[in-house]
Amino acid sequence: MGLALLLVVWLITFVSTYFFIAHPSWMWLPPVATTYGPQIDSQFTYTYIAMGIVFVAAQVALGLFAWKYRDRGHAAAYYSHGNIRLEAVWTILTAILFVGLNLMGQHIWAQARFQGPSPGSEQVEITGMQFQWYFRYPGSDGKYGRTLAKLEDPSTGNALGIDPDDPAAKDDIVSSTLVLPVNRELDVTLKALDVIHDFFVPEFRFKQDAVPGLLIHMHFTPNRIGDYEIDCAELCGSGHYKMRAGVKVVSEADYQAFLKAPQQWLTEHPWNGPMSRGLMQESEAKPPAPALQLAMRHHQSQAENH
Amino acid sequence: MGNVQNTPHRADVGVVDSSVQHAAHAHAAPTGFIRKYIFSLDHKVIGLQYYFLALASVFTGLILSVLMRIHLVWPEWAIPGIGIIKDEQYLGLLTLHGTFMVFFVLTTAPQSGFGNYFLPIQIGAADMAFPVLNMLSFWTTFAAFIVMLGAFFTVMPIAGWTSYPTLSALPNAGSLPWGQDLWLLSIALFCAASLMGALNFITTTLDLRCKGMSLWRMPLTCWTWFVTAILGLLAFGVLLSGGLLLLLDRNAGTSFFVPGGLVVNGVQQRHEGGSPLLWQHLFWFFGHPEVYIAILPGMGVASQLLSTFSRKPIFGYRAMVFAVMAIGLLGFMVWGHHMFMSGMSPYTAFAFSLMTMAIGVPSAIKTFNWLGTMWRGKIRFYTPMLFAIGFVSLFVSGGLSGPFLAQPTLDIPLHDTFFVVAHFHLIMGVAAIFGIFAATYYWFPKMFGRMMSESLGRLHFWFTFVGTYAIFMPMHYEGMAGRPRRYGSMVVAGGLFNRLAALMPLEKFISIAAFVTAAAQLIFVINLFWSMKKGEKAPVNPWEATTLEWTIPSPPPHDNFAGNTPVVNHGPYEYSVPGVERDYVMQTDPASVHAH
Amino acid sequence: MGTLRQSVGGSGRGDNFREGGGGGERYRPGRYEPAGYYERLRRYRLAVAVLLLSVIMIFVALTSAYIVRAGMGTYDTVTHSYVYDWKPVQLPNELLLLNTLVLVLSSGTLEMARRNLNARAVTAGLTGLPGVAVEPERSAPWLGITLVLGMAFLAGQFLAWRELRSQGMFLATNPSSSFFYVLTGAHAAHLIGGLVALFYAAFATVFGKSLATRRIVVDAAGWYWHFMGALWIYIFALLHFGK
Numbered sequence A: 001m002g003l004a005l006l007l008v009v010w011l012i013t014f015v016s017t018y019f020f021i022a023h024p025s026w027m028w029l030p031p032v033a034t035t036y037g038p039q040i041d042s043q044f045t046y047t048y049i050a051m052g053i054v055f056v057a058a059q060v061a062l063g064l065f066a067w068k069y070r071d072r073g074h075a076a077a078y079y080s081h082g083n084i085r086l087e088a089v090w091t092i093l094t095a096i097l098f099v100g101l102n103l104m105g106q107h108i109w110a111q112a113r114f115q116g117p118s119p120g121s122e123q124v125e126i127t128g129m130q131f132q133w134y135f136r137y138p139g140s141d142g143k144y145g146r147t148l149a150k151l152e153d154p155s156t157g158n159a160l161g162i163d164p165d166d167p168a169a170k171d172d173i174v175s176s177t178l179v180l181p182v183n184r185e186l187d188v189t190l191k192a193l194d195v196i197h198d199f200f201v202p203e204f205r206f207k208q209d210a211v212p213g214l215l216i217h218m219h220f221t222p223n224r225i226g227d228y229e230i231d232c233a234e235l236c237g238s239g240h241y242k243m244r245a246g247v248k249v250v251s252e253a254d255y256q257a258f259l260k261a262p263q264q265w266l267t268e269h270p271w272n273g274p275m276s277r278g279l280m281q282e283s284e285a286k287p288p289a290p291a292l293q294l295a296m297r298h299h300q301s302q303a304e305n306h
Numbered sequence B: 001m002g003n004v005q006n007t008p009h010r011a012d013v014g015v016v017d018s019s020v021q022h023a024a025h026a027h028a029a030p031t032g033f034i035r036k037y038i039f040s041l042d043h044k045v046i047g048l049q050y051y052f053l054a055l056a057s058v059f060t061g062l063i064l065s066v067l068m069r070i071h072l073v074w075p076e077w078a079i080p081g082i083g084i085i086k087d088e089q090y091l092g093l094l095t096l097h098g099t100f101m102v103f104f105v106l107t108t109a110p111q112s113g114f115g116n117y118f119l120p121i122q123i124g125a126a127d128m129a130f131p132v133l134n135m136l137s138f139w140t141t142f143a144a145f146i147v148m149l150g151a152f153f154t155v156m157p158i159a160g161w162t163s164y165p166t167l168s169a170l171p172n173a174g175s176l177p178w179g180q181d182l183w184l185l186s187i188a189l190f191c192a193a194s195l196m197g198a199l200n201f202i203t204t205t206l207d208l209r210c211k212g213m214s215l216w217r218m219p220l221t222c223w224t225w226f227v228t229a230i231l232g233l234l235a236f237g238v239l240l241s242g243g244l245l246l247l248l249d250r251n252a253g254t255s256f257f258v259p260g261g262l263v264v265n266g267v268q269q270r271h272e273g274g275s276p277l278l279w280q281h282l283f284w285f286f287g288h289p290e291v292y293i294a295i296l297p298g299m300g301v302a303s304q305l306l307s308t309f310s311r312k313p314i315f316g317y318r319a320m321v322f323a324v325m326a327i328g329l330l331g332f333m334v335w336g337h338h339m340f341m342s343g344m345s346p347y348t349a350f351a352f353s354l355m356t357m358a359i360g361v362p363s364a365i366k367t368f369n370w371l372g373t374m375w376r377g378k379i380r381f382y383t384p385m386l387f388a389i390g391f392v393s394l395f396v397s398g399g400l401s402g403p404f405l406a407q408p409t410l411d412i413p414l415h416d417t418f419f420v421v422a423h424f425h426l427i428m429g430v431a432a433i434f435g436i437f438a439a440t441y442y443w444f445p446k447m448f449g450r451m452m453s454e455s456l457g458r459l460h461f462w463f464t465f466v467g468t469y470a471i472f473m474p475m476h477y478e479g480m481a482g483r484p485r486r487y488g489s490m491v492v493a494g495g496l497f498n499r500l501a502a503l504m505p506l507e508k509f510i511s512i513a514a515f516v517t518a519a520a521q522l523i524f525v526i527n528l529f530w531s532m533k534k535g536e537k538a539p540v541n542p543w544e545a546t547t548l549e550w551t552i553p554s555p556p557p558h559d560n561f562a563g564n565t566p567v568v569n570h571g572p573y574e575y576s577v578p579g580v581e582r583d584y585v586m587q588t589d590p591a592s593v594h595a596h
Numbered sequence C: 001m002g003t004l005r006q007s008v009g010g011s012g013r014g015d016n017f018r019e020g021g022g023g024g025e026r027y028r029p030g031r032y033e034p035a036g037y038y039e040r041l042r043r044y045r046l047a048v049a050v051l052l053l054s055v056i057m058i059f060v061a062l063t064s065a066y067i068v069r070a071g072m073g074t075y076d077t078v079t080h081s082y083v084y085d086w087k088p089v090q091l092p093n094e095l096l097l098l099n100t101l102v103l104v105l106s107s108g109t110l111e112m113a114r115r116n117l118n119a120r121a122v123t124a125g126l127t128g129l130p131g132v133a134v135e136p137e138r139s140a141p142w143l144g145i146t147l148v149l150g151m152a153f154l155a156g157q158f159l160a161w162r163e164l165r166s167q168g169m170f171l172a173t174n175p176s177s178s179f180f181y182v183l184t185g186a187h188a189a190h191l192i193g194g195l196v197a198l199f200y201a202a203f204a205t206v207f208g209k210s211l212a213t214r215r216i217v218v219d220a221a222g223w224y225w226h227f228m229g230a231l232w233i234y235i236f237a238l239l240h241f242g243k
């Protein structure tokens, strides 16, 4: 039985470790597409190496001891109540390991969350509602128009409740696909209209809850052109898994073209799924439904309503 | 089972304290069926009631998880009697799976079940300090269970076992009436019951120990039940308060957790001025200690078993006790690690993260000491020992993903993904379940007077151990690839969003592993019920263990020690003492057997 | 802990009296304290202390929620800014002060009952000695007065709620009114538990309980009751100053 335990525990350990080391790309963190992403990945790697060593050492010892110290009819077990010195050494070592890992990673967090966006960064407002994401650009005036809860109504095309009487709202752009310029820092404002949602783009190494009653400011800089998928990562109701949207990181020229004529630009450059990761299965690679790609100049739709 | 010790139990009880014999008269066993088995005041019957309640819950939770695994990979399957599982139903299944498992299994079986049965015996008491309260506590838990079943059969709540508002507070956001309300009511009842239980456990441990049973001679199981009770006492009141406020938000129009200006499904909400984060703080102030409420008793059982079956004293008894205390204490200072992505102030993340990493230290001490206990031992591989070793392995595997999630930096990609699901299932789910299995195989002879089948037990162990790893190891990879939790479907119909489609082969593998592992649990059930009736008769001390429960008949008489209080002369884990003929010294053996 | 147990003496250990569990405990006149009295007293005191710890946690949770909410701005969608919209409740201070007085008084009367029971226990063993008069039974009336005062407090709280309602302050009116009702309501619910215990103590003779049992019940319920008084003063102060 000791030998069986040794074999099974070791086998489990080595198979798991093998997959952690020789992972196929689809079983790992997707390729990074933001500037601060590599730092997160290297912190991940350090933690993973440290924990991997402890994991292998502990499991190997467990299997080994089970086999080596099995009851073979030998005289007696070793009578010992422990060893204070060993205990102390082990405690200090683990304390250094865990606290050290923790301190190593803190500056990345500080950089991502303590500092505000640099001046002149591009503003985008991300709003979650059951079960759809809306992205708003302030337009040339750099100001978001006022929103009113009583005007929120997706059926009229004004899901965000933008007040048409506010002059700042005239040039606001609302889109259901997020288009971002490459290598520009983004000043992101996160909002939720009904329940908690979470804006998660794995390639960006970015995740943040959007919370009703809170305005959350975040910043990051995408640095790789491509199409990615936004997943809602906080349970928000029956359609939670459907609450996905596309994000396109595009060149500066494309971005300007998008801002000029969002609807037209998106029709010409539809979001195409996470091609960058080679995950697309050919049979399912259909062009996106136009309805989901709907983008509009806000004041236009308002004008129709009036 | 060759070398079984058959000493008549009286000889092991030690010196009889004659002055307390009158107490025995207070303990005439009840005779009627109802007083004996239903509204029993006997801690052993209550312990078994809790155990079987947990057994019913664990199979409910298991079936729910099988249905979830079916929906994830073969959504088109029509289940007989249920039909095709819908996406909303998937959320209902996961909510109730989590709730049944966390509350009615992981909190109920290790603490209320085994703790009730064996804490009084292991400290040499005739019963818990307050038997009526004990009975009340069980029946309140039972009422909570019935109410939760009510939620199951009316409208399944879909807000997850964490029930975050505003989803859980606003009925038209999806937390429909009755389901969510019954869920909250059930949790409130459960909290009340757990508080009663905790009160009883603490008083019993402090006040009812027999002569010679100093705190430092208590078996580690008693220590973990004691510390778990303290955690429960401090944590459940907070959840109770939070649950009360959420019930008021739903039904009385208050706005503790709901801010103003919300529009749900086109309907403006009348609430104003609440904070959804407030619930998260209250919930996780309970929720993190709850993790330890689930796992600490398992640690106690693993310690007890590793020592017994390695025929060695536990390595570093005091370090183990201090580690349990440290885990308990730190457990109250780390709740914010569940909220790194919640919009909470990012500055507090520093403190929460540091505290959380610090918990790794006592956890590492425990692992080290378990290995140290096996080191140079003389290991006997009975089924309970297999599960204890399995516990250590799973504790290591599940524990080591903790330091990833404890760092806010790494929580950015990993939070709310399957990495988290893998982590907590290994550490608080399956490791704790292994503790329950180990305890069952270990104490079954004492509880039912018969041995369980060793061959069925081994079969059960191998299937469960390998199956568990097959299910939960791949979930780490899925989480790293960015597979979010609580997604009823990997692809969105229409084929637009299919980033996660690449993970389907892995999902299928997990589902198949889950079906096999779930089916293997039938081996356990068969063994359990078959052995109750047909198992080999158990002697007083089949494992040649040292603690007090192994000095009395199997099953124990109504008041445990038949009116005689034991006197304890030795520590709980005196195995292979040099110069002593047997390789173990019972706690009640005369002091002259082995001077310290 | 170990040393504490040593000092208590061996006779009571493992002595599991069960309240009402078949007549194990009988008061025997002629002995100052019946067997196991101190063990039982200690056990019930310990239980009350542990119970109060859990009660404290319930109110710690409510307090922190209260403080967080009172100091929190909420995001206003019209002005796009955080507004501090906490409008404190106008407490009916005179009435609440009167209630406080009633509750404090009830703690005093309960203490009188406890002392009477103790004196009776001491003198009960001395019957027949010349010049020693047995302490007359006064605990029941004292307990009765305590009960009446306790109920008067609850009635007073009810009046306070009615006064707030007449001002248009209902449970759901605004955050501070919600907290007012929740805090006072949770306190009242816990107080009712104390009333039940006192009721049991007051009528324990009717239920045929011994003097020793009554002493233990009054002692344990007393600790709980005094704590309820302190808790009320704390809540009152929180509502008054914490706004």
Ligand SMILES: [Cu+2]
Pocket (backbone or CB within 6 Å): A197, A198, A232, A233, A234, A235, A236, A237, A239, A240, A241, A243
């Ligand atoms: Cu969602």
Ligand SMILES: [Cu+2]
Pocket (backbone or CB within 6 Å): B287, B288, B291, B334, B335, B337, B338
């Ligand atoms: Cu936690």
